Amino acid sequence: MKAIELTAPSLTALRATDLPDPVAGPGEVLVRLRAAALNYLDVAVATGGFPVPAFPMVPVADGAGEVAALGDGVSGLALGDRVIPHFMPHWQGGAITPRHVAAMRGLTLPGSLADYVAVPAASLVALPAHLDFAHGATLPIAATTAWNAVRSAGVRPGSVVLLLGTGGVSIFALQFAKASGATVILASSSDEKLERARRLGADHLINYRATPAWDEEVRKLTAGHGADLVVETVGATTIARSLQAAAMGGTVFTVGFVGGTSAPVDLLPVIVKALRVVGNNTGSVADLAEAARAIAAHRIVPVIDRVFGIGDTREAYAHLAAGGQHFGKLVISH
Structure with missing residues (x-):
């Protein structure tokens, strides 16, 4: 072969x-x-x-x-x-x-x-x-990971989901979150990509080059509430702001390492806001099957x-x- x-x-x-x-x-x-x-x-x-x-x-x-x-x-x-x-x-x-x-x-x-x-x-x-x-x-890695992220936080109508970048996991998470009735905030350095995300249903867009303090912008956009779910697809360079952007009792779902794997972390936001920081290594065959069924049910492409x-x-x-x-x-x- x-x-x-x-x-x-x-x-x-x-x-x-x-x-x-x-x-x-x-x-x-x-x-x-x-x-x-x-x-x-x-x-x-x-x-x-x-x-x-x-x-x-x-x-x-x-x-x-x-x-x-x-x-x-x-x-x-x-x-x-x-x-x-x-x-x-x-x-x-x-x-x-x-x-x-x-x-x-x-x-x-x-x-x-x-x-x-x-x-x-x-x-x-x-x-x-x-x-x-x-x-x-x-589907196997990106869709399964995004599906598990949305499930981990119990995303439903009224939930706020923050996504970093426009790679495969973030875009699948956008599609799953919108299918669940959530409000989605997406951050990217590209206005062109932000516009494409808007066409896919993203509700709020942040250019993180124009707005380096994007965690503060997330809180402004949500009247101080923050994001119920942060899908952390970058790693060391963004984890501190992801913790700040998360809502009280929120979930920070960590899956990415393109921004590095080692960073000092201020534990105070985790403790004071009772955050759930969840690591993820994709998921099982059963998780992939669930993601595929959701994709079929909602006709997600x-x-x-x-x-x-x-x-x-x-x-x-x-x-x-x-x-x-x-x-x-x-x-x-x-």
Whole structure:
């Protein structure tokens, strides 16, 4: 089969290759992959920021495709079914454990930049009927994370949700929050991206370059209340203001590290406002399935900024690594 391998922790170490076709074992399904979607995790792997056991390896955690073969003992699936493989195939549901994170597609297991992959049947989620493969590939990490963020704070009509930036998690969170009846505040450095967010339903927009004290602006926009949910997708450079922007009893859902992983934190806002600071490592297969059902019920269409051919994989990685260029998700079609 055709594949892309990462041979070293470098963006220049992506190469096209031929590999043996995988075979579905007992309880497994062979998936013909049709699209892969990039996350910052994939860039971190390709630049040495996130360790992997060995090179070469087939990268990219997220993908979508169709059932090509069934292993022994598999039921409930048929050839040609359109499916999304979860990137942590052993995490079916419940609380996360070390075993769950020990097996991750695109890190410790073959990823999505290949024609085929064999995965446990229990790790597959049906692709919503109104979406194509490119849209489906964006769901495992970004949509699952955003779904868990909205659920963690019990977002409902009247809730205020603050989003930072316009990457995949933030845009999915915008779509889920609006479907839940919430008021959404979105901060970005780009007026063009802010306008696109407005068209998707964002109620209040903050250009954080023009308004560096964006936490204070959040409180002004909410008459002093603050945000019931802050989806913290940046990290060290924004966490202090995220804590200040949160409402009494609010939730700060921390998922990002593009702004760094280490920062001094003033505990006073956490204590005085009784904040919940929630870490998240995506979610389980059950969480992905719930997110997919919500997407189907509300006819949500994932926002794709650009689709690259598999021959342009290096360009796709470089585009994401450059930061601040995309709105929504970047997809590689194959």
